[in-house]
Amino acid sequence: MTAAEKYVAAAYLVVFATVLAYVLIISLKLVRLEREVAELTELARARRTREREAAPVG
């Protein structure tokens, strides 16, 4: 492998690695958002249950 080939490969690798890192960061953020949505769903469900229990029967 010549020096030019090594440098060209390095340049393309840098671009590829950056895009990959960016996608990884976005995917980690999506995982966090999914967890937060699940937590909020649980919170809303618990609130509805509490409201139903508190409502007068009959």
Place this chain on the structure above:
Amino acid sequence: MVAAVALIAFFAPEDADQGLSQKIFYFHVPIALTAYVCFGWGAWKGLLHLWKRRPGADLESYVAIHQGVIFGALTLVTGSIWAKISWGVWWAWSSNQLVLFLVLFLFYAAYFMLRFSVEPGPRRANLSAVYALFGVALIPVSFLAIRLANDFIHPTVFTSNGPQMSGRMFATFCISWAAILLLAATLYHVELAGKRLDSRLRELRELLA
């Protein structure tokens, strides 16, 4: 992106002067032009925020500038690698094009320092929008400086006589730029959707608390 890489590897002819190292051009220049587009888009969204008070324009401006800084950093890194092969040095302070691009990059990198030093709210959005608009003035300076200052180190491929390359090289360049623009647009929309979702979830959490 796959098509662009395939064209660069198999379709575009090797440059008679620079040889294989010229293949960096097909990514380096489109990435630099995309960085300009992102900064321009960020400034346009900043203007919309100040002028029309369009909701969400501030966030769109921020995401566009974030993308621009990422593409700007890639421009500097790929350009530096190309400089090492062609000129034997990683950086040339005597090249106006390089220095002006670095100034533009640092200017927009400082945008984040300004943005995150102000509390979230209308003041932060206004200051960020004004800063983004000031920065956009550097784009034509950076782009035209090399043509006006006769920079002998950094090559000028696009002149008033058209692109200084063969038809196959130009076609490969156009497809590479289209691929990079598409990548930038996709990343912009994904990041923007993530940020909007984040902000709505925060609001929902406050409502449910």
